[in-house]
Every structure is written in structure tokens, then in C-alpha cells.
Amino acid sequence: MNIPFSKVAHAGNEKKYIEEVLASGWLTTASKTREFEEKFARYVNAPYACALNSGTAALHLGLEAMGVKKGDKVFVPSMTFTATAEVVRYLQADPVFLDTEYGTNLITPEILKEAINNYPGVKYLIIVHYGGQPAEMTNNQGTGILEICKENGISVLEDAAHAFTSKLNDTAVGNIGDITCFSFYANKTITTAEGGMLTTKNEAVFQRVKKMRLHGIDRDIWNRYTTNKQSWEYDVIAPGYKYNMPDLNAALGLAQLEKAGQFRRRREEIALYYYKHLNHLAEYIDLPLLKIPSENHAWHLFPVVIKEKSPVNRNTIIKKFAEKGIGTSVHYKPLHHMTYYKNKYHLKADDFPNTEKTWQGNLSLPIYPDLKIEELEYICKQFNEILQKL
Numbered sequence: 001m002n003i004p005f006s007k008v009a010h011a012g013n014e015k016k017y018i019e020e021v022l023a024s025g026w027l028t029t030a031s032k033t034r035e036f037e038e039k040f041a042r043y044v045n046a047p048y049a050c051a052l053n054s055g056t057a058a059l060h061l062g063l064e065a066m067g068v069k070k071g072d073k074v075f076v077p078s079m080t081f082t083a084t085a086e087v088v089r090y091l092q093a094d095p096v097f098l099d100t101e102y103g104t105n106l107i108t109p110e111i112l113k114e115a116i117n118n119y120p121g122v123k124y125l126i127i128v129h130y131g132g133q134p135a136e137m138t139n140n141q142g143t144g145i146l147e148i149c150k151e152n153g154i155s156v157l158e159d160a161a162h163a164f165t166s167k168l169n170d171t172a173v174g175n176i177g178d179i180t181c182f183s184f185y186a187n188k189t190i191t192t193a194e195g196g197m198l199t200t201k202n203e204a205v206f207q208r209v210k211k212m213r214l215h216g217i218d219r220d221i222w223n224r225y226t227t228n229k230q231s232w233e234y235d236v237i238a239p240g241y242k243y244n245m246p247d248l249n250a251a252l253g254l255a256q257l258e259k260a261g262q263f264r265r266r267r268e269e270i271a272l273y274y275y276k277h278l279n280h281l282a283e284y285i286d287l288p289l290l291k292i293p294s295e296n297h298a299w300h301l302f303p304v305v306i307k308e309k310s311p312v313n314r315n316t317i318i319k320k321f322a323e324k325g326i327g328t329s330v331h332y333k334p335l336h337h338m339t340y341y342k343n344k345y346h347l348k349a350d351d352f353p354n355t356e357k358t359w360q361g362n363l364s365l366p367i368y369p370d371l372k373i374e375e376l377e378y379i380c381k382q383f384n385e386i387l388q389k390l
């Protein structure tokens, strides 16, 4: 068997829409991008959506539009991809790294309250909906993350790189807080090869992001060439960035969006299969802690933790899986172990006990729509053999 860790499903209208873009003669940001923005906004029920060329660009412009500036402090989890924290540094602000809950890798209301006590005065928070499970942004008691932030004057940005198609109760991620950032990198729940989307309820944020994604120019290129105003005429209102999504990528996104519900259901089936067929290994592995109905989860990742008493450690298991033709990954080596953040902010492992416990054994198993049942059976069988026959 040869089972990669990740594989893109693209059996829908991808080719057709790409050919339409090629035939149109206009490859960069234009009508397909606009259509993708409109359909995406409708999907997550957000008032505004702005397509970008990466999830990182979405995070950067989101923070910029929130007003994060030099010397500000921003809460971020340590258990995330470096993009979540690097965008804080783009703006010469400083990340304040937080531990996350064991089992979900999420920042919880309790963790946030403790952080506010320990670091009074921090006015920004980036929440990562790790693996596709949304954090507790709101709850019935009115004590969710958004409520705590409101009481403490903290602005929140949601890093939903893993969480397109996730819901919290009946609300889609993308329409929970004020600003949400998605990634369409090749391994994500839908892909545009590289790409991202920022959704917001705030018109001023939307207008700012739209301008800053294209050099701070006050009119987008499509607008410049489709109105009667002469196309050469534009103004620059700020030194912006080159973060626009080309139509070629949006074409992929439109085709993927049509399948998003189907993709999510297939990922969920795989996750439920893993829960059922790995449950008996509970002595050696912890399965991801599910705190929401499984149908509300995007299931971008299926991260297990190999326990200390397992006869084989995580790194050996990865090698053994590779020998059997199975690709796995690790999400993540925490940021407090990365040289740059560790040295710059003098970070100590002891300050992140849950993240440390996870990091000793975390391992992500393949989960994607095209993973076949016989491949799943094979993965579970090999996992059993690796753990019990040594």
C-alpha cells in the first residue's frame, strides 16, 4: 500500500472552471474571484468575504485592520502553525503564547481567564480552531471566549485555517466572531492550491482589507477595467501588500466549494471509523477529545497522542508507518520549541504543561475524502500491530 498523509480530491468542476478562466484571457483577480467570495460568504453566512493568496495573508490583514501595531501584545496558542504567530511579528507586535487544553489543543474560556489575570492589558487574541473543532466562542451561560473578551476589551481574530465547514451550534465558523481567516492551502478542507479568505461582519474591516490586499490602491483592478472611469486613474491610501487571489485559483475554489459538504461528511466518516477501530488501544493512545457533535466538525486533522506507557514511542511509530507505506504527520511541534520564538521570548516548556504532554506523543493520521475503506482498515491494522506485537 502507498497511502499519503494528504491527497487533494479534484474530480469535480475544477478543470472546467480553470479552462473558462484561461479562455477568458484574464487570469488574475476578476469575476471568478468575486463569484468565489460571494458564494463563500453565503456558505458561512458572513456579510463580507475577501479572497487572498494565502491564509497567512488573511491573518496579517485581519490583524492590521484590527489596529494591531508596534509594541502591542497578542495572545496566541503555542500549539499552532508558525503563521499564527509570525503575522503578529509582521506588525512589530509581540505574541504572548498560551497553553491549550489537552485532548482538543484549544484555548478554553478557563485558559483565557487565567491568561488575562497573568497578563493584564493584552488587548488582542488569536483563537485557532485546531483540527477543525471550534473553540468555545460562546455558550449557554454567556461565559464563552467572546463574552470574556468583550468584558475585558479584547479584540478577537479567528484562525480558521482548519475549520472551513465547522459549526458552533447552528453558526458556521466564519460568522461567529468579527473576523475569521481561512486557508485553502493544498491539504485543507477545500483548496485553491494556495489561497485564503477573510470573512467579517464589519464593513470598515472589509473595506480596509480589500484595499490593503492590493497595494493600498483605492480601486481593485477589475473595477478599474470595468467602469467608465479611465482605467489608469487610481489613488494609493496606504503602503499595502500584494495579497490578491488570482481567478485561476478562485476557479479551483469554486469547484471545491460545490463539494465541501460531501468532503466534510467523508472526513467525518473516517474520523468515526478511527474512533471505533482504535478505541481498544486506549491504554497506549489518546484519541482526540470531541466536545461538539461530530457533524459540526470539519475534521481537517485526526491527531492522536501516543502515551508514555506505549511500548513504542511516536518517532518510532512514524518510521514503522512509513515502512508500511503510510504517511503520517505531527501537528505541531509547539512554537515554544521553535528557536526564534523560544529565544526571543525566553519561553520555557514548564509554562506549557498540556502542550508538552501532547508534544511528547502527537501524531496525525491520514484523513481526506479520497481515503478508501480498505486503506483505513490497513492503517488501523498496522497501528494495532505496531503497538501490540512488540
Ligand SMILES: Cc1ncc(COP(=O)(O)O)c(C=O)c1O
Binding pocket: 054, 055, 056, 057, 080, 081, 083, 084, 128, 159, 161, 162, 182, 183, 184, 185, 194, 195, 196
Ligand atoms: C493554523 C494555521 N494557521 C495559518 C495557516 C496558514 O495558511 P496558509 O498556508 O494558507 O498561509 C496554516 C496553514 O497550514 C495553519 O495550519
